[in-house]
Amino acid sequence: MNEQDKSGQEKMGKQIIKASELDPKFKYEITQMHGGEKLLMCFQCGTCTSDCPVARYSDSYRPRQLIRMTQLGLKERILKSETLWLCAACFTCTDRCPQGVKVADVIRILKNLAIKEGYVPPVFKELASSILDNGYAYRIPELRIKKREQIGLPPLPKGNPESLAKILHGIELKKLLEKRGE
Amino acid sequence: MAETQGEIKYLIFLGCAIPYRVSAYELSTRKVMEKLGVKLEEMPEFNCCGVPMDPISHEMMLLLAARNLCMAERKGLNIMALCPGCTGALKKVNTMLKNDKNLREEINKHLKEDGLEFKGTIDVKHLIQVLNEDVGLEKIKTLVKKPLKGIKVAEHNGCHVLRPKEYMGFDDPEDPKILKTLIEVTGAECLDYMDESQCCGAPVAGVNDRIPLQLTKEKLAHIRDVGAQALITICPFCHMMFDTNQIRIERMFNEKFGIPTLHYPQLLGLALGMPPEELGFRELRVKPTELLKQLGFQGS
Numbered sequence: 001m002n003e004q005d006k007s008g009q010e011k012m013g014k015q016i017i018k019a020s021e022l023d024p025k026f027k028y029e030i031t032q033m034h035g036g037e038k039l040l041m042c043f044q045c046g047t048c049t050s051d052c053p054v055a056r057y058s059d060s061y062r063p064r065q066l067i068r069m070t071q072l073g074l075k076e077r078i079l080k081s082e083t084l085w086l087c088a089a090c091f092t093c094t095d096r097c098p099q100g101v102k103v104a105d106v107i108r109i110l111k112n113l114a115i116k117e118g119y120v121p122p123v124f125k126e127l128a129s130s131i132l133d134n135g136y137a138y139r140i141p142e143l144r145i146k147k148r149e150q151i152g153l154p155p156l157p158k159g160n161p162e163s164l165a166k167i168l169h170g171i172e173l174k175k176l177l178e179k180r181g182e
Numbered sequence: 183m184a185e186t187q188g189e190i191k192y193l194i195f196l197g198c199a200i201p202y203r204v205s206a207y208e209l210s211t212r213k214v215m216e217k218l219g220v221k222l223e224e225m226p227e228f229n230c231c232g233v234p235m236d237p238i239s240h241e242m243m244l245l246l247a248a249r250n251l252c253m254a255e256r257k258g259l260n261i262m263a264l265c266p267g268c269t270g271a272l273k274k275v276n277t278m279l280k281n282d283k284n285l286r287e288e289i290n291k292h293l294k295e296d297g298l299e300f301k302g303t304i305d306v307k308h309l310i311q312v313l314n315e316d317v318g319l320e321k322i323k324t325l326v327k328k329p330l331k332g333i334k335v336a337e338h339n340g341c342h343v344l345r346p347k348e349y350m351g352f353d354d355p356e357d358p359k360i361l362k363t364l365i366e367v368t369g370a371e372c373l374d375y376m377d378e379s380q381c382c383g384a385p386v387a388g389v390n391d392r393i394p395l396q397l398t399k400e401k402l403a404h405i406r407d408v409g410a411q412a413l414i415t416i417c418p419f420c421h422m423m424f425d426t427n428q429i430r431i432e433r434m435f436n437e438k439f440g441i442p443t444l445h446y447p448q449l450l451g452l453a454l455g456m457p458p459e460e461l462g463f464r465e466l467r468v469k470p471t472e473l474l475k476q477l478g479f480q481g482s
Contacts, residue, residue: 034240034285035240053380053381053383053397054381054383054386054393054397056397057392057393057396057397058393082389085237085389085390086386086389086390086393087386088341088381088383088384088385088386089236089237089341089385090341090342090345090381090385091341091342091345091346092341092345092381094345094346095345095346095347095355102346104346108236108237108240109240111237111238112237112238112239112240115237115238115239120238121388121389123388123389124234124235124237124238124388127234127235127388128235128238131229131230131234131235131246135227135228135229135230136198136201136202136228136229136230137198137199137230137234138198138199138202140198140201140202144201144202144205147205148201148205151205151209151462152209153205153208153209153212154224155224156196156201156228157196157224157225157226157227157228158227158228159227159228159229160227160229163227163249163296164229164246164249166295166296167245167249167292167293167295167296167298168242168245168292169292169295170292171239171241171242171245173238173239173242177238
């Protein structure tokens with residue numbers, strides 16, 4: 001398959017691993033988090049990668065590899081990789097893992113950590129700011145809202161930004177998203 | 183507790199993608215549910231189910247979902263979601279918070295900031311679950327006025343209505359049956375095809391524009407190869423991939439598919455005797471002209 005992806009599609013696992021890159025505590029950080037508990041159970045059978053729809057068409061996205069790199073503690077390399085964001089969260093890997101590793105959850109944890117380190121794909125900034133502003137992940141155009149009436153649909157339920165701000169207090173989401181060096 | 187003497191009543195949860203781009207799914211659902219005697223009430227307030235925020239902050243996802251669950255608890259009604267993504271998030275968080283006391287306390291601490299509390303008194307279902315479990319195939323069968331005999335279609339469930347099995351669990355993700363059965367009740371034939379339960383790729387569309395189109399193209403090819411006249415979906419995102427993007431895919435790969443993609447309630451609506459105009463058929467990009475002609479509808 002001809003890989004045309006410009007970025008992050010570096011072959012993460014095909015580089016020399018230096019001992020200084022390994023963070024032996026990283027795996028325990030992950031097993032502490034919800035969904036990451038069984039990370040160490042992975043014995044690298046490769047069911048996840050062979051059943052992954054995205055891996056079929058990507059030369060770089062390999063869930064098995066991400067799991068192994070997490071076990072090894074290649075933290076920096078994982079978190080800055082754009083490949084991480086190719087997971088579709090279809091949960092096929094999680095459902096089929098013979099060892100009960102919640103592969104998609106581990107990858108979600110890695111994404112959350114990548115955000116904390118300031119690696120934020122732009123699309124998430126848009127989605128988050130729309131949710132905080134009006135409750136909906138997209139900014140629904142006035143025209144659409146008017147059209148609802150015309151075709152006999154009831155008015156859309158309203159968002160409540162004040163309430164959202166209150167309950168999300170302490171998540172510091174805005175700070176997370178601002179870190180993107182822009 | 184949310185049902186009184188056989189009356190089926192739900193809070194309809196639209197999500198964000200449906201009001202943004204996929205009104206035909208909502209419109210046809212409302213029409214069909216009215217015909218089937220299912221009462222739908224609107225969410226008193228709405229915020230995103232949380233799914234799009236899970237990659238950014240799991241905690242934010244939990245809170246967004248939990249807030250919606252609290253709204254439904256206040257109303258004392260179960261939620262019926264149309265989008266599998268919303269269904270997945272709301273079901274999962276509902277189960278997690280019901281079962282995990284520590285997590286519930288942590289989330290409630292946040293919710294309390296706006297006087298809310300998760301109590302765990304309601305349930306969440308997807309549209310096809312409501313049709314299958316509450317309305318029931320027998321009742322639907324008796325209301326079918328115009329059996330769609332001779333029509334051959336294929337189905338695409340979408341991942342999140344089936345997986346992860348731990349939280350969804352109402353159908354077998356390796357061999358899903360419910361949507362197929364619901365299609366067959368209309369009188370149409372539902373064909374098997376290769377890699378039926380494979381992802382359409384939509385969730386990756388925000389970060390990569392090639393892989394999702396390749397995945398959808400592969401599915402369209404399998405669907406065409408078995409001779410399906412239409413594809414039936416129950417997810418706004420899958421629908422956008424198969425319908426909205428189909429012409430783009432045809433151009434990109436220089437291949438012809440011409441497979442109309444219907445929201446399941448549109449198909450059911452036809453079988454219940456409703457005309458295509460009432461079911462939002464005009465919104466479809468790939469026009470099901472031949473299919474409607476075969477069923478005796480002209481000029482739709």
